[in-house]
Structures are given as C-alpha cells and as structure tokens.
Amino acid sequence: MASDANTVNIESAAAVKARGYHHGDLGAALVDCGMRLLESGDAESLSLRAVAREAGVSATAVYRHFADKAALLRALAREGLDQLAQNQRNAMMHAGGGAAGLDASGAAYVRFAVARPQLFRMIMSNIAVANGDVIDQTAAAPERVSGAMRQLRDAIAALAPPGTSAEEVRIIAARSWAQA
Amino acid sequence: MASDANTVNIESAAAVKARGYHHGDLGAALVDCGMRLLESGDAESLSLRAVAREAGVSATAVYRHFADKAALLRALAREGLDQLAQNQRNAMMHAGGGAAGLDASGAAYVRFAVARPQLFRMIMSNIAVANGDVIDQTAAAPERVSGAMRQLRDAIAALAPPGTSAEEVRIIAARSWAQA
C-alpha cells in the first residue's frame, strides 16, 4: 500500500510501522512536528494536514487531540513561549542576575526572535488570542518605564540585524520587559 | 440566470445589470468591498473570493487588478493606513496643533483602532510586509523618547477600553508616534 503521493518522511514511516495503530503520544508529537515545520522556514502556510503528514498520521487524527486548527496553533505558541522563557531564564542565571542578568535575558529574547522568526511571529500572532493567563500576566506588569527598560532597548538595538526597524526594536523591548 | 446560491448583495447585482460586462473601476471597487467586509466583523477569514462576490464579479477577475491575494491585502492595508492618517491629521488640525494636537492625534489613532479592529489588525499584520516606503518612514523616525511620547501614552491609556493590556498601549503609542 501507500502507493499514492502522500509520502511521509522516512523516520515517521518507520515509526508508523513500529507502532502499529496507536501512536504513543500524539498531541505531544504533533506540537513537536509543528515546531520542526516552523523551523524549516515554511512560514505562515503551516497547515493542519502538513503537521499530520509530518507526524505520519492521517489529518483527522489531529482532532482527537485538538478541537481545531486554532487549538493546535495555540499549543504551538504556548510551547514556543515556554522555550523562550526557558532561554531567558537560563541566560539570566548564567549572567548572575541583576542588571547584567536582565541584559542577558533581553539578548536571549532577541536571539530567539532572530534565530526562529517563523516561530516568533507565530507566537506573537497567537498569544493575544491564546489562553488568558499569559495575557493577564503581561497586563499585570507595572506601568513604570525605568532605566532598565532603556538599557534593554539599547542592548536589543545593538544585537538586532541592521535591517530591523526602530519600531520593531521598541516592540521587542516591550515584550521582553513584560516577559521579565 | 444567476439561479445558483452565489447571491451577491442587491446593490452590486443591480450594478452588474447596469454595467453589462466591464466594471468602471474594479480594483478601486475591490478595495472598497474589502473594506466593507472588514467592517462587518468577518475577521481574518477575508477571502479573495468573498470580496469578488461582494463586488458582484467572478473570483478570477481580481487577478486583472492584483497579482495575488497578498497584493489585494496590501492594497487594503494601504487604504486603511491612509484613512488612519487622514483621521489623525483632521484631529490634529481641529485641536489647533501643538501638544494638544498631538494628543488629539493619538486619541484619533486609538479611536480608529477600537472602532475598526479588523481593519486595524489587518493593517498591523500587513504593513510590515507592505511597500517599503512606509516602513522606511517609520524606521527613519528619530529614536528619542521625549515627554510628548509619555503624554501620548497617557492619553491612549485613558481612552483605551479597560481590557486593553499595558503592552498594547505601548505598541499603539509607538505606532502613533512614528506616524505623527
């Protein structure tokens, strides 16, 4: 069988052979595959069917783990956000906290945004609609713009590629600030 | 004829009857119809076919005026941006320029964003990819954050609905600043 053109990648095909019918933990596997697809630059044309294909599973199997495509995207955004936060925490730890730590955290943020632009854009697009708690967290951040914010923005401006617009820098800084 | 379910709105149907084959100025009409569809809350599911339908024209006719869907969206974003700028200019004029004018301009910006959220979101999504000149303009804006900026942000925070996150306020302020 499988003579039609819907060839999945070899690893997945083998995995299918190995697992039989049930997949150990689709859902987790789906967000992994979605992540991988976002890495490989396929941009915003990330389709439900494509991630199902990548996972070596039929398109409709996704619906056993996510209500709809939006839910999948939200899960991806959340996972990406977690990774980002982890990166920032690590950077901050490594720098030993304090102002230097905050600087490092901001730098990690920008590195993330530059290294994985598709993921980053996806996060930014979906986080506003995602589960409210993250939104609430950022909304609950104090309003004061202290010197650290300026510091952060400077660090970002220094790290960002030359093409980056001043406004993008400002947005990134705001995000980073709220995150921290 | 026209016995199938693709009923266009009455005005357009009449217009079709009146014009015969050629439409006076599709392209302009298309962005008008797209605008109207964005107003009526249909959100991000704005389809090329839908605006063609709204214009009382076959889907593929769009391609005589726009290279692809992205081009249509860009045109819509540009039109929306023009309207925004016009609103801001008017508000500023009416307030008599100066700090009060800047305040009024910011207020007009927020009013726009709140009154037509679909359009606003669409502009924000597409402007980064749109024709470079607008981007360049914003990028060329001086980096300094003066007292006026803070003033602007305060005005926005006062005008925005209670649910608006602090970060959204900051982004709006940045946009508005760059615009002005």
Add this chain to the structure above:
DNA sequence: GCCATGATGCTAACACTGTAAACATTCCTG
C-alpha cells in the same frame, strides 16, 4: 481468560480556498 467499551486512528466526503488556462466581450487606437 474473555470480551465490552472507550480511546484513538482511518477513509470518504463536503464546502471552501487560491490560482492557472482558455475563451468571451468590450474598449480604444490606428
């Protein structure tokens, strides 16, 4: 030990979408 049942997967199908190709009609220029 078996087998009912729920969780999980699959195929088929539907209503959409964006887009290309080929044909039709109208406008405008020579």
Add this chain to the structure above:
DNA sequence: CAGGAATGTTTACAGTGTTAGCATCATGGC
C-alpha cells in the same frame, strides 16, 4: 472600421479545515 489590448467569464485543479462513520487497539470487570 479592423484588430489588438483590457477586462471578465467559465472551467478546472490542488490543497485546506472539518464532519461522519467505520476500524483497531488497550484495558478493566466478569
């Protein structure tokens, strides 16, 4: 008035999200 250049139309195709109904597995109660 002829004949191209514009502009619209129909038809078709590949791809999308989603639903309905069926198949297969894992597991806990008898």
